[in-house]
Amino acid sequence: MIKRETIDAIVSACRIEEVVGDFVHLTKRGVNLIGLCPFHDEKTPSFNVSPARGIYKCFGCGEAGNAIRFVMQYEKCTYVEALRYLAKKYGITVEETERTPEAIRQMNEREALMAVSEFAASFFSDNLWKSTEGRNIGLSYFHERGFTDETIMKFRLGYSLSNRTALLDKAVNEGYTADNLEKAGLVLPPRQGEDDRRSDRFYERVMFPIQNFSGRVIAFGGRTLRSGDKKIAKYVNSPETEIYHKSDTLYGIFQARNAIRKADKCLLVEGYADVISMHQAGIENVVASSGTSLTANQVRLIRKLTNNVTVVYDGDAAGIHAAERAVGMMLKEGLDIRIVTLPPEDDPDSFARSHSLQEIEEYIANGERDFLKFRIDRFLQQPDHDDPLKKAAFIRAVAEDLALIPDSITLSVFVRQSSEMLEVSEDVLLSAVNKIRVRRYVEEKQRQSAPAEQEAAEAAEALVPEPSREKPVPDTPAFLTIADVERALLFRLVNYGDRMLVLEQEGEEPRIMRLDEMVFNDLEQDQLELETPLYHKFYNMYKEAFLRQPETVLQQLQYSQDEEVLQLYTALQDVKPAYSSGWKQRKSIIHTIDDQDELLREDLLDVLHNLRLMHLRKMKEECELALKTEQEEEEMLILLSKIRQINEYITIIEKKLGVTYR
Ligand SMILES: [Zn+2]
Structure with a gap:
C-alpha cells in the first residue's frame, strides 16, 4: 500500500x-x-x-x-x-507499507504481470553489470557493438544467465509466483517427459526489455550470442500476454516520445539495434516496428505524437520492399509519409555507428522523399519502364495506394504529381482511383450485412456519377426528364434566388441563407452538375454572378453577352410556378419565417430530390446495361451490388418525396 x-x-x-x-x-x-x-x-x-x-x-x-x-x-x-x-x-519517492507476499498476491493480474516483468528487467540488468558471466559475455558484446554504458542503461539492456532457472528461482524467492512468471511469458511451463519443473524462457542471451508508452516493461527480446549453432534461434521474444500485444507496441516509443513530439516527426526503423544506435548517435525521435508491416494500432500510437513519419529502412531490395509495405496502413490513417533509403551496404544500425550526427541528419534531410515520388522514381529507373504492360500495371498499383488516402486535398495533390511523373492524364488516374474506392466500398459493404438507410445513402454518395452529356433516360416517366427538373431548378433560382430560407441539417444549428446559396451547397455536396448543356452554362453564369455580387445577380444576367443565356433568362421569367403537391401532407410543423417561405423551401427540396433521383436512375440504367455485356463474374457481382445500393438510395429519396414511380 x-x-x-x-x-x-x-x-x-x-x-x-x-x-x-x-x-x-x-x-x-x-x-x-x-x-x-x-x-x-x-x-x-x-x-x-x-x-x-x-x-x-x-x-x-x-x-x-x-x-x-x-x-x-x-x-x-x-x-x-x-x-x-x-x-x-515527478521524482517522488514512493513510501509504502511493507509489501508482504500476501500483498503481492492481492495485486490484480495486470499489475502483477507488470511487477514481475519489472523485476525480470532489473534481474537481467544486474546480471549484465554485476555477474561474471554477464560482464564477460553480455556487456563485452554490447561494448564491442559500440554501445556506451549510458546507452545500455537508457534502454535497460540486460543478460539472462546460462542457468535455466536463474530467474525463476530468484523471483519465487522474492515472493512472485511461478504462475505469474509463466503468464508474463518469462517462464516456460513444465515439459512432458522431462522433470516437471518449469524453466526460464530466456537463458544465455542479451536482453532487450520492451517498454510501453509510459515506460513500463511489458516484454523482452533476447538475442543469442552463439552465432555458430543453427539449432538455437537468433532471437527469442516474449509471447502475447495479458500485458503485451505485439501489434500494439513500438520498440523505443518510451525513449522517443518526447523527441518525436518536439521534432514533430517520427523515424521508423526495423530492429532494436537500429533504434539504439540512432539514439546513441543523437537521433532520438526513432522507433522500430519490429516486423515488416505496421498495424493500425501502431500507426495510431505514432499519430498521438505527430503526423509525419519518415521510414528509414535498409538500402537493399528487401529493405525497400519492407518500406513500401509499411506505407499502406499509414496512408490509410492519414499520415504524411516520407521514405529514405540508406546506401545498399548499410542498415540504420551500421549507418548510425559509422556517421556523425550531422551527417545522419543531412543524409535524411536530403534523401527523404514522399512515398509516392519514391515509388515512381524507383519505377522510372527500371530499364523496361516504358513497356506498356509494365507501366499499366504500375499505374494500377499507384492508384491502389492513392485510393487509401482519406483526405481529398492531399489526394488531389498526389494525383496531380503522379500523373505528371508518369505522363498519364490526371482524369484517367483519378478515375482509376475512384474505381478502386468504389470497389473497396462495395467489398466492405458485402462483408457487412444488409446496409442500414444511412449506409445506403453513403453508398449512393460514393457512387455519384460523373456528369454525363447524354439525353434523358428513356424509361423515366414522360412528364419528368432530367432537363425538366433542371429547368425547374433554374426557374426557382431566377424567381426566388434571393429569398431567405431556413436550412436545417441534422446535428447542426439551423441557418438562414439565400435560396440560391442553398442550391449551390446542395449540388456541390454531391458534386452534381446540370447536364443539359444550356442549363449547365446558365447555372454556372448565375453562380459566377452570385460570387461577384449576390445583390445584383439578375442585373448581371440581363447584361449577359450570351444570346442563348439571355433568351433563357427571359423565358424562365414567363413560366408559372409549378410547386409539387407532396409538401402539404408532409408539412407538420412550420418553423420558418413564414408559411410562404416554408412552401418555397419544401418545393425546392422536391426539385433537388428529383434531380438526384434522375441521376440515380440513370446510373442504374448504365449499370444494368453494363451487366448485360459483362463477362467477368467478379465484375458482375460488383455491378449487382451497385444496383442494389442505388435502389436503396432511390427508395430513400422517393420516401422523402412521398412518391413512388417505377
Ligand atoms: Zn474523445
Whole structure:
C-alpha cells in the first residue's frame, strides 16, 4: 500500500498539461490547451486540457478527469499503477507499507504481470553489470557493438544467465509466483517427459526489455550470442500476454516520445539495434516496428505524437520492399509519409555507428522523399519502364495506394504529381482511383450485412456519377426528364434566388441563407452538375454572378453577352410556378419565417430530390446495361451490388418525396 503522504505529494506535484502532454500533442487555445483525443478516433481536436482547473475533458466522447484518472484511462492501469507512474515522473519517492507476499498476491493480474516483468528487467540488468558471466559475455558484446554504458542503461539492456532457472528461482524467492512468471511469458511451463519443473524462457542471451508508452516493461527480446549453432534461434521474444500485444507496441516509443513530439516527426526503423544506435548517435525521435508491416494500432500510437513519419529502412531490395509495405496502413490513417533509403551496404544500425550526427541528419534531410515520388522514381529507373504492360500495371498499383488516402486535398495533390511523373492524364488516374474506392466500398459493404438507410445513402454518395452529356433516360416517366427538373431548378433560382430560407441539417444549428446559396451547397455536396448543356452554362453564369455580387445577380444576367443565356433568362421569367403537391401532407410543423417561405423551401427540396433521383436512375440504367455485356463474374457481382445500393438510395429519396414511380 502506498502511504497517504506519498499520494498527497504526488497530487500536488502533478500538472495536468505535463501529464497529458507526454501522450497527446497539445497546442494552446486561449487559457486552455487542445489536442487530438487519445480515447476516441478523431481527426480534428476536441480534447481540452485546463491547467487552471487541473482537468481534461473531451467534447467528442465525454471522457474527463484529473491527472491520475488520465493515466489510468490511458494506460488502462490501476489507481496504484497510475500513482507510481506519476511519482516516477515527478521524482517522488514512493513510501509504502511493507509489501508482504500476501500483498503481492492481492495485486490484480495486470499489475502483477507488470511487477514481475519489472523485476525480470532489473534481474537481467544486474546480471549484465554485476555477474561474471554477464560482464564477460553480455556487456563485452554490447561494448564491442559500440554501445556506451549510458546507452545500455537508457534502454535497460540486460543478460539472462546460462542457468535455466536463474530467474525463476530468484523471483519465487522474492515472493512472485511461478504462475505469474509463466503468464508474463518469462517462464516456460513444465515439459512432458522431462522433470516437471518449469524453466526460464530466456537463458544465455542479451536482453532487450520492451517498454510501453509510459515506460513500463511489458516484454523482452533476447538475442543469442552463439552465432555458430543453427539449432538455437537468433532471437527469442516474449509471447502475447495479458500485458503485451505485439501489434500494439513500438520498440523505443518510451525513449522517443518526447523527441518525436518536439521534432514533430517520427523515424521508423526495423530492429532494436537500429533504434539504439540512432539514439546513441543523437537521433532520438526513432522507433522500430519490429516486423515488416505496421498495424493500425501502431500507426495510431505514432499519430498521438505527430503526423509525419519518415521510414528509414535498409538500402537493399528487401529493405525497400519492407518500406513500401509499411506505407499502406499509414496512408490509410492519414499520415504524411516520407521514405529514405540508406546506401545498399548499410542498415540504420551500421549507418548510425559509422556517421556523425550531422551527417545522419543531412543524409535524411536530403534523401527523404514522399512515398509516392519514391515509388515512381524507383519505377522510372527500371530499364523496361516504358513497356506498356509494365507501366499499366504500375499505374494500377499507384492508384491502389492513392485510393487509401482519406483526405481529398492531399489526394488531389498526389494525383496531380503522379500523373505528371508518369505522363498519364490526371482524369484517367483519378478515375482509376475512384474505381478502386468504389470497389473497396462495395467489398466492405458485402462483408457487412444488409446496409442500414444511412449506409445506403453513403453508398449512393460514393457512387455519384460523373456528369454525363447524354439525353434523358428513356424509361423515366414522360412528364419528368432530367432537363425538366433542371429547368425547374433554374426557374426557382431566377424567381426566388434571393429569398431567405431556413436550412436545417441534422446535428447542426439551423441557418438562414439565400435560396440560391442553398442550391449551390446542395449540388456541390454531391458534386452534381446540370447536364443539359444550356442549363449547365446558365447555372454556372448565375453562380459566377452570385460570387461577384449576390445583390445584383439578375442585373448581371440581363447584361449577359450570351444570346442563348439571355433568351433563357427571359423565358424562365414567363413560366408559372409549378410547386409539387407532396409538401402539404408532409408539412407538420412550420418553423420558418413564414408559411410562404416554408412552401418555397419544401418545393425546392422536391426539385433537388428529383434531380438526384434522375441521376440515380440513370446510373442504374448504365449499370444494368453494363451487366448485360459483362463477362467477368467478379465484375458482375460488383455491378449487382451497385444496383442494389442505388435502389436503396432511390427508395430513400422517393420516401422523402412521398412518391413512388417505377
Ligand atoms: Zn474523445
